[in-house]
Amino acid sequence: MPMAADEIERLIKEALPDAQVSIQDLAGDGDHYAATVVSSAFAGLPRVRQHQLVYQALQGRMGGELHALALTTRVPDAAPLE
Template structure:
C-alpha cells in the first residue's frame, strides 16, 4: 500500500522535531515523492548522515510502501555553517 505525502511528512517531523518538511508527489501516483528537509539539527553532520536520519525516520518503508524518494536536506537559511 502506497504512503501519502502527509504520512511521510508526519514520520519525518516526528523523528526530526526541528525539521521543516516539504513533500511533493512527483508522479501523482502516491509512489514517487520528493522531500526537502531543513533542520538546524543537521548542523555539523555530513549529507550522508542527514539522509540516513531521514531514511531512519521512515522506518524501513523505502522500497516497500514508499517506492521512490528524491531527497534534499539542508540547514535553515540565514544561519552560518
Template sequence: MPMQAQEIEALLKQSFPDARITITDMAGDGNHFAAEVIDESFRGLNRVQQQRAVYAALKGKMDGANGDLHALALTTKVPD
C-alpha cells in the same frame, strides 16, 4: 499500498519535530515523492549522514520491494 504525502511528513516530524518539511508527489501516483527536510540537527553532519538520518526516520517504509514508499528524491539542509 502507496503512501500519502501526509504520512511521510508525519513520520519525519516524529524524528525532526522542528524541521521545515516539504513533500511533493512527483508523479501523482503515491509512489514517487520528493522531500526537502531543513533541520538544525543536520548541522555538522555531511550530506550522507543527513540523508541516513532521514531514511532511518522513515522506519522501513523504503525497504526494497516490501516497502510502502517506492522512490524518494531527498534534499536535506541546515537552516540559514
C-alpha cells in the same frame, strides 16, 4: 499500498521535531516523491548522514510502501522553505 505525503511528513517530524518538510508527489501515484527537509539536527553532518537520519525516520518503509524519494536536506538559514 502507496504512502501518503502527510504520513511521510508526520514520520519525519516525529524524528526531527524542528524539521520544516516540503513534499511533492512527482508522478501523481503516491509512490514517487521529492522531499526537502530543513533541520538543525543536520548541523555539522555530511549529506549522507543527513539523508540517513531521514530514512531512519521513515522506519523501514523505503523500498516497500515508499518506492522512491528524491531527498534534499539542509540546515536552517534566513532563506524560507519554498
